[in-house]
Amino acid sequence: xxxxxxxxxxxxxxxxxxxxxxxxxxxxxxxxxxxxxxxxxxxxxxxxxxxxxxxxxxxxxxxxxxxxxxxxxxxxxxxxxxxxxxxxxxxxxxxxxxxxxxxxxxxxxxxxxxxxxxxxxxxxxxxxxxxxxxxxxxxxxxxxxxxxxxxxxxxxxxxxxxxxxxxxxxxxxxxxxxxxxxxxxxxxxxxxxxxxxxxxxxxxxxxxxxxxxxxxxxxxxxxxxxxxxxxxxxxxxxxxxxxxxxxxxxxxxxxxxxxxxxxxxxxxxxxxxxxxxxxxxxxxxxxxxxxxxxxxxxxxxxxxxxxxxxxxxxxxxxxxxxxxxxxxxxxxxxxxxxxxxxxxxx
Amino acid sequence: xxxxxxxxxxxxxxxxxxxxxxxxxxxxxxxxxxxxxxxxxxxxxxxxxxxxxxxxxxxxxxxxxxxxxxxxxxxxxxxxxxxxxxxxxxxxxxxxxxxxxxxxxxxxxxxxxxxxxxxxxxxxxxxxxxxxxxxxxxxxxxxxxxxxxxxxxxxxxxxxxxxxxxxxxxxxxxxxxxxxxxxxxxxxxxxxxxxxxxxxxxxxxxxxxxxxxxxxxxxxxxxxxxxxxxxxxxxxxxxxxxxxxxxxxxxxxxxxxxxxxxxxxxxxxxxxxxxxxxxxxxxxxxxxxxxxxxxxxxxxxxxxxxxxxxxxxxxxxxx
Ligand code: SF4
Ligand code: SF4
Ligand code: SF4
Ligand code: SF4
Ligand code: SF4
Numbered sequence: 001x002x003x004x005x006x007x008x009x010x011x012x013x014x015x016x017x018x019x020x021x022x023x024x025x026x027x028x029x030x031x032x033x034x035x036x037x038x039x040x041x042x043x044x045x046x047x048x049x050x051x052x053x054x055x056x057x058x059x060x061x062x063x064x065x066x067x068x069x070x071x072x073x074x075x076x077x078x079x080x081x082x083x084x085x086x087x088x089x090x091x092x093x094x095x096x097x098x099x100x101x102x103x104x105x106x107x108x109x110x111x112x113x114x115x116x117x118x119x120x121x122x123x124x125x126x127x128x129x130x131x132x133x134x135x136x137x138x139x140x141x142x143x144x145x146x147x148x149x150x151x152x153x154x155x156x157x158x159x160x161x162x163x164x165x166x167x168x169x170x171x172x173x174x175x176x177x178x179x180x181x182x183x184x185x186x187x188x189x190x191x192x193x194x195x196x197x198x199x200x201x202x203x204x205x206x207x208x209x210x211x212x213x214x215x216x217x218x219x220x221x222x223x224x225x226x227x228x229x230x231x232x233x234x235x236x237x238x239x240x241x242x243x244x245x246x247x248x249x250x251x252x253x254x255x256x257x258x259x260x261x262x263x264x265x266x267x268x269x270x271x272x273x274x275x276x277x278x279x280x281x282x283x284x285x286x287x288x289x290x291x292x293x294x295x296x297x298x299x300x301x302x303x304x305x306x307x308x309x310x311x312x313x314x315x316x317x318x319x320x321x322x323x324x325x326x327x328x329x330x331x332x333x334x335x336x337x338x339x340x341x342x343x344x345x346x
Numbered sequence: 347x348x349x350x351x352x353x354x355x356x357x358x359x360x361x362x363x364x365x366x367x368x369x370x371x372x373x374x375x376x377x378x379x380x381x382x383x384x385x386x387x388x389x390x391x392x393x394x395x396x397x398x399x400x401x402x403x404x405x406x407x408x409x410x411x412x413x414x415x416x417x418x419x420x421x422x423x424x425x426x427x428x429x430x431x432x433x434x435x436x437x438x439x440x441x442x443x444x445x446x447x448x449x450x451x452x453x454x455x456x457x458x459x460x461x462x463x464x465x466x467x468x469x470x471x472x473x474x475x476x477x478x479x480x481x482x483x484x485x486x487x488x489x490x491x492x493x494x495x496x497x498x499x500x501x502x503x504x505x506x507x508x509x510x511x512x513x514x515x516x517x518x519x520x521x522x523x524x525x526x527x528x529x530x531x532x533x534x535x536x537x538x539x540x541x542x543x544x545x546x547x548x549x550x551x552x553x554x555x556x557x558x559x560x561x562x563x564x565x566x567x568x569x570x571x572x573x574x575x576x577x578x579x580x581x582x583x584x585x586x587x588x589x590x591x592x593x594x595x596x597x598x599x600x601x602x603x604x605x606x607x608x609x610x611x612x613x614x615x616x617x618x619x620x621x622x623x624x625x626x627x628x629x630x631x632x633x634x635x636x637x638x639x640x641x642x643x644x645x646x647x648x649x650x651x652x653x654x655x656x657x658x659x660x661x662x663x664x665x
Contacts, residue, residue, distance in 0.1 A: 030554060034620050054619055055556065064556070064587045137377075137462060209467045210377075235411070236383040240560030242618045256585050270585045273558075278576050323376075327560060327616035328383055328403065331376035 003193035004178060004185035007164040014184040015043040015092070022126075023089040025060045027053055037091070048093060051136045052319055056248035057098050058105060060091055061121045064245075065270040068117065068255070072264035083266070085120045090177075093130045097141045097319040099153040101248025102127065107311040108251050117269075126177055129154035131197055135207035138320030140333055142205065143212045146317055149201035159197040166193030212336040214304070214314070220343040221305040227297075229342050233335070234292035236328045241273030243322035243330070244299065249307075249315050252279070274298050300335055349450055349518040350397040353422065356448060356515050357392040360420050366446050367417030370408050372401040378469040378485070379462035383408060397422075397517075398474035399456040399481050402499070404610045406430035407566045409440045420446035426501070428510030429608035429644025430566035436650060437606075439569050449513025451521045454502040456481045456492060465490055501611035501624070504529035511645055530632045532625055548593070548626075554619045555592040557585075561613035561623055567603040574598060596626065604630045605653035608644035 006014065018024050019042045028038045029047040037057035040046055067083035094102075102122075109118035132139075132148035141147060151157030155174035159166045166188065169175040178185055244250040254272040259265025272279060275295050281287045289295050307315030316332060323331045353371065360366035373384035373394040381400045385408075386392055404427040412419045423431060431447055434440045453476045461483065469485040476482075481492045506529075508521035528534075536544060559575065562568045574582050575595060583594045607627045614624040634640065638652040 031620060034554070036554065036619075065585075137467060232385070235385045235408075238560060238563040238616075240563040240616070241558040242556075242560050242616070245556045245558050246618055254585060258584055258586065268586055270587060276559075325618040327564060329375040329380040331380075334376040 001194075002169045002175060002178070003188035003191070004167045004169075005161075005164055005188050005193060006167055006185050010184040011165055012043040014181055015046060017181060017184075018090050018092070019043075021088075023086060024092060025057065025089060026092040027057075030054075037093075046093065048130065051132060051134050052095060052097070052139065052321065052324075054321070054325075055246045056101055056319065056321065057091060057094060058101060058248050058251075060089070061102065061125065062105065062109070062118055062251060062253075065268055066117060068267045068269060070264070070266050071257075071259075074263065085117075085124075087124060089121075089125045090128060091125050092128045093158075094127055094154060095132055095319075096129060096146055096148055096150045096152075097139070097144075097317045098248050099127060099129050099151060100141070100144075100146050100317040101319070103153045104249040104307065104311075104313050104315065104317060105251055107313070111311070126156075126173055127154040128174075129157040131157065131159040131200060132204060133160050133200070135204050135209075136320060136324075137209055138323040138333075139318065140208060140210060140212060140320055141318040142208055143214065143333075144314055144316055144318035147201060148204045149197045157197075159193065159200060161193065161196040161200075166196055168193055168197070210333055212333045213340065214336055216343060217336055217339050218305050218308050220339060220346070221301060224343075224346065225297075225301075227342060229338065230297040230300075231293045233330065233338075234296040237275070237292050237296050237330060238328060239275055239277055239292055239295065240327070241271075241275050242325050242327070244273040244275055245271060246321045246325060248317060248319055248321075249303075274302070296330070300332070303332065304336070304339075350395070352517040353397055353448065353450070354392045354395050356517065357386060357395055357420065358389055360446060361387065361389045361392065365418060366420040367415070368412060369395070369420045369422075369448075370405050371395040371422040371448070372397065372403070372405075374470065377462070377467040378465045378471060379458040379467070395422075396471070397450060398471055398483070399454065399476055400458055400461065400471075402455055402458070402615065404430055404564070404566060404612045406434060407564065409434060409445060410569060413440055413444070418444050418446055420448055422448045422450060423510050423513070424450050424452040425505060425507035425510050426452075426608070426610045428507065428512050429642065430610055431512055432644040432647050433566055433606055433608050433651075434569070435647065436644075436654075437569060447510070447513045447515070449510030449516045451509040451516065451518045452502075452505075453508060453521060454481075454494065454505065455499045456483075456497045457499055460492060460497050461490075464492075499611075501614070506609075506642060507645070512647065530628060533629045533632050536625060537629070548596075549589060551621045552592045552596055553589045555587075555596070555621055556619060557587055557592065557595060558618065560616040560618065561621075562599060564612045564616045565603065566608060566610065566612075567606040568599075574602070596621075600626050600630055603627065605634050605651045606643050607631060609642050 024040050025037050026040045026046040027035050027050050028045055029035050035050040035053045036055055037053055069083055070081040072079050109115040129151035155171045157168045169178055252272045252274055253269045255269045257265055257267050280289045303315035307313055357369040369386045371384050372381045375382040383403055383405055384394055405421050406427050435442055471483050471485055473484040480494055481497055483490045504526045584591050609631055611624055640652050643651050
């Protein structure tokens with residue numbers, strides 16, 4: 001693993017250069033308490049002072065609305081045309097939990113079944129991580145096997161340190177990117193970058209307000225599908241999709257056509273949510289998850305059990321977004337603790 | 347804390363005597379700054395109920411979840427929330443005989459973020475007092491005081507009805523109606539901008555809408571059995587998330603709740619990307635007040651929503 005340092009000024013210049021050569025997606029402060037990942041035209045638009053974007057950056061790899069292909073009919077023929085796929089991109093400034101979120105999505109879209117849309121975007125995108133410098137009130141990545149300076153999964157990891165930033169190349173793709181812009185970087189000869197990152201990690205480890213212990217939760221859920229707990233919890237859920245839309249690992253989608261003239265149009269897909277009452281409604285009207293209880297249970301079983309069953313990965317990375325934004329304080333940290341409690345009494 | 351004691355005592359009596367089968371109120375949440383909707387059906391659990399300046403959610407909407415259940419449901423409402431009860435009654439969404447309204451005269455709520463910033467998240471509030479100048483929260487670690495100027499929620503600054511407009515039990519001393527001054531200043535400021543600027547303003551807001559529909563799901567004016575936004579056939583608003591569809595969503599929703607929005611502020615509170623929905627809904631509220639000279643919807647059971655009634659004196663020649 002090779003490490004480099006970059007001055008603050010050079011970081012700005014490098015980002016401007018990246019924005020010229022690639023589609024650059026980076027955190028932008030939309031207003032007081034909202035930051036989002038968006039395409040930017042240079043360093044001036046980027047806000048590196050955020051801890052956790054309001055909506056996770058998954059939307060670059062799995063857009064909320066994505067055109068799949070165009071169709072037209074005529075002379076009894078159907079003609080299809082591919083939708084445009086984006087070119088080379090850099091997803092810049094990803095917090096460690098969000099990088100992990102991408103690793104959680106990978107086996108869904110890029111595992112046994114290859115999703116060509118995701119795959120193309122994933123292949124074309126370089127991931128640049130950014131170590132956290134602060135832990136937010138709802139962060140609990142360390143409980144989910146991550147950490148605020150753990151950039152695993154990124155191509156490059158940037159860490160703020162004395163006089164600028166340290167940059168570690170974690171993959172050959174990261175190494176190539178550094179190479180392409182080598183004038184901006186100074187090779188780190190005495191391991192200062194890694195040492196600074198490790199020290200920051202130690203400092204931040206003490207800042208988490210709440211840790212959770214997931215030990216045994218999956219095994220308990222394996223044996224217990226019906227729990228009165230879900231019914232009680234679900235009473236207050238509004239069935240809005242906030243928690244699923246802002247989450248870095250949720251990935252349900254719906255496919256729909258738009259055809260103003262009935263002859264030609266576009267087929268797209270867009271985010272959907274298991275928390276919506278219509279999500280599992282069948283054409284004949286039957287709904288296998290008829291009430292909030294089944295829907296809330298599904299969401300947490302997906303996070304804590306199903307994803308593990310399928311991919312041996314937790315479906316939650318501990319970013320805390322759903323905890324921050326749920327209007328009725330359905331808090332996954334509390335739910336994990338409650339399930340431990342329920343398990344003790346079973 | 348008198349109100350909290352009254353609340354617990356009243357809930358206990360209602361459940362013990364079998365008069366209510368469920369009490370919907372507030373209980374402590376997963377951290378000190380959060381209070382959650384609580385559903386209490388057993389007498390032993392009434393001590394979970396709390397009343398403090400963090401009790402922000404409007405609980406009236408939950409009545410819809412229990413409307414077909416046997417037994418009566420008691421629900422805790424503040425002044426603003428009480429208008430939602432009237433709204434639901436006027437639309438026959440709930441039946442008066444089946445609800446017991448536990449009214450709380452409310453002297454204003456505190457901004458939860460400030461509480462979160464100053465108190466240990468694991469702390470428990472043991473008592474709370476609200477005065478004309480400040481909020482005091484007592485915890486095991488001492489008393490924390492916030493001035494009203496820094497901590498009062500914006501919607502509470504403009505509050506019209508501190509005392510619920512409808513209640514079967516009033517759990518505290520009535521607070522006289524407030525004269526908040528002009529609640530439409532923000533709307534007027536926006537109205538005065540040139541149309542291009544107004545348009546740009548809303549474009550910027552609507553373009554980040556996630557279409558999570560939290561604003562709809564929380565809204566006591568949204569009670570349609572099948573919502574227009576969930577209809578696949580005909581497809582009034584496409585699922586595609588873009589400025590044009592998002593704008594259509596917002597305008598349709600604003601018009602659908604026109605004259606029935608009770609100005610409870612819940613849509614504003616829940617939006618995860620801080621879209622200022624109160625500005626939009628208050629613009630319509632203001633227009634309706636100007637045009638029909640009516641109070642805020644939900645203020646009185648007798649006064650029907652202006653857009654939901656017909657009178658012979660309607661000036662529209664077409665009628
Ligand atoms: S858990 Fe919270 S955010 Fe998620 S659907 Fe329910 S109310 Fe909405
Ligand atoms: S479930 Fe919540 S905490 Fe976990 S990854 Fe999703 S948004 Fe973050
Ligand atoms: S959850 Fe961890 S990695 Fe994510 S923003 Fe918080 S501290 Fe950083
Ligand atoms: S709550 Fe906010 S983001 Fe969600 S649909 Fe309403 S306006 Fe859009
Ligand atoms: S539109 Fe907003 S303020 Fe009006 S009743 Fe609905 S939730 Fe309350």
